[in-house]
Amino acid sequence: MSRRGSTRWCASSWGGSMARNQTTTGGREATTGVIPGRWALSVGNPGTPTEPGFCWTSLSELARLESGHTPSRSKPEYWNGDIPWVGIKDATGNHGRVICSTLQSITGEGVANSSARVLPAGTVCLSRTASVGYVVTMGVPMATSQDFVNWVCGPGLSSRYLHYILMSEQESVRRFAHGTTHQTVYYPEAKAFHVCIPERKEQDSIVAVLGALDDKIAVNEHIAATVDSLVGSMYEKTLSAGGGSEEVLLGEIATINANSTKQLHEGVLRYVDISSVGVGSYEWPDLISWDEAPGRARRKASVGDTIWSTVRPSRRSHALVLDGDPELVFSTGLAVLGPKSVGPALLYEVTRTAEFQSYLESVAEGSAYPAVRADRFASAPVLLPPKDVREEFERSAMNLRHRAHQAAVESRTLAVLRDTLLPQLMSGMLRVHDAEQIVEDAV
Known part of the structure; x- marks a missing residue:
């Protein structure tokens, strides 16, 4: 007998509905078509069997869909303010991360005179044009460009769990896109997104397992950033040591x-x-x-x-x-x-x-x-730098560089493990208690 469960019950049966918070993007209604993803995301309800404790639910019942906008570039008073503004480069450069700063920012006046919205921390952003399928989550209140569809999750859906669903289904999201020159996920498809999820307690347990790996990767990235800063400062100090720095051509000290x-x-x-x-x-x-x-x-x-x-x-x-x-x-x-x-x-x-x-x-x-x-x-x-201080610099700097490299190699291993566990946990094929032991052995 199959262990897979029925799709008859839905998330709203355990208090996950956000029906009172209707999507405010306007435009065309949700498509009635169905485009199945791989594990836990679909355009429309695919009606596929689920693992016990999981069910297919309309994402709009669990989260409020929000759009983004770009204030007029011809108005300098709308830009370089204190409101972070998520653009495509922020998403492609930080895929899978929580972000607290962006390359560009806008002002309150820019928000007031455009369709831009300041969304709360925890909002999950999915790039839908140009570079389709990149995922970031806001660590602080931010606005986004129109290149994103954004979800503000209700109590029945963990924002980090939705983040992981979208990460695991990046290729599916690209299949949901249309267009020849510029692929785009249009709002009728986004409004029809369905997710296959367990109840909130199980979501939090799954997030804790995957988060342990991502947290360790984040620590390793911090090590690399610290090493870059420290070695850069060391180099500046060696240049000024004794005033003996000399200018040479790169070809004199390096092969090409x-x-x-x-x-x-x-x-x-x-x-x-x-x-x-x-x-x-x-x-x-x-x-x-x-x-x-x-x-x-x-x-x-x-x-x-x-x-x-x-x-x-x-x-x-x-x-x-x-x-x-x-x-x-x-x-x-x-x-x-x-x-x-x-x-x-x-x-x-x-x-x-x-x-x-x-x-x-x-x-x-x-x-x-x-x-x-x-x-x-x-x-x-x-x-x-002066010749007499190069040797000391080299020894200290390379020790630090090797430490950062060790952290990077560890992160590669952890990322492979996360990406292996991700679809299995999202689909319910692997249970938390089994995944916990695997992660404990890794971190």
Whole structure:
């Protein structure tokens, strides 16, 4: 006999309804069509069997759907105020996180003279246009652009639980989108969202399990940020030590693109593209076959090398490579800088400065996709601290960099575990007491 439960009962039977808080986005009514997701999200009620204790419920019965808006850009008095304003870059750069600050902010006057709304902390935001499917939760009251659908959860639905549902169903959300040039999740589909959830107590237990992993990942991210700040300060101090700093060209202390690999016909690799490199880090790539690899998969980097994106240097896409995985292969759109007459920590630090970035921007060629030639990297002027303090800097800085790298490697493992547990817990296929032991062993 199947353990799966009936879908006849609904969340409102245990007090989850938000019927008194109607959606205020206006526009067309919810679609009557059904587009099933993978586990716990669907456009319309799919009527699929559920695990015991779980049921399909309209999201609008549990949370109030809110839209966003962009105040007029021609009114400077509407911008740079004290109200954080969530844009697409905030979502893509902080996917899966609670955010307390944003790249842009608006004023009370901007809110009063537009359709923007200040939404409460805990509001769950889902990007619905351009970059579809990114999820953030407000840590403080904020407004958003019209690129988001936002949910203010009622008592029957944990905002963090909804956050995890949307994270686990990111690919499904992209399937819900329409359009050829610009994919968009339209409001009729968003209004028809259904979620498969347990009662609130079970939601909180599931959130606690997944949250333990995310909290540890957050601690590791804080370690990395602290190391960046500390080593940056150490470098500034060494520059001023004794007044003996000297200006040299980067090519005097570093190799540029010294190693490459040929396109193979068999085997696997971990390919790092430009898009996966952020400011000070890169996303850990999955294994792919060489048959799947693009032609740009050619660069090799050794432990201690620095990678810098040659395209759009204003984005500051760079990282220190401390992974010794022989299957790592980098895009030819990345310049690989190898330490030659200085240590890896010092080389990385001289390329992190605002002056180095400004130089790259000044020599970039092209308007749509400004790019920097490899020989331009070699000609970059950089400041070296006095020789007698470099060794101490290198030793202290590399110890810190290795500590941050250990934290990053641990976070990769924890993220894989979270992403493995996420759909199983969201669907009810894995129960909390079993997941708790797995997480305890990991953290």
